[in-house]
Amino acid sequence: ASKNALKDNFQALLGKENYSKGVVVKAAEDGSIAVDVYTVLSYGTKISEVSKNIQERVAFSLENQLGITAQTVNVYIQNIKVVGE
Secondary structure (H helix, E strand, C coil), X not given: CCHHXXXXXXXXXXXXXXXXXXXXXXXXXXXXXXXXEEEEEECCCCHHHHHHHHHHHHHHHXXXXXXXXXXXXXXXXXXXXXXCC
């Protein structure tokens, strides 16, 4: 599958329209897939727990809904949002 098709399928899988700026899907020549997820969290959020949850949900969804095994799922915290900003 092409990179754009994988990205479109991944976005549909998440059920959100504006994930194109927050998700990068990389397909290697050997067929392996790497997913980079960029997100913003609220102040006070347990970053390690949320990051692990994102990794597990992305890997699970790709495998079960698209039949794709992601070699890596990287989560990048771009910012911490403070309530009232």
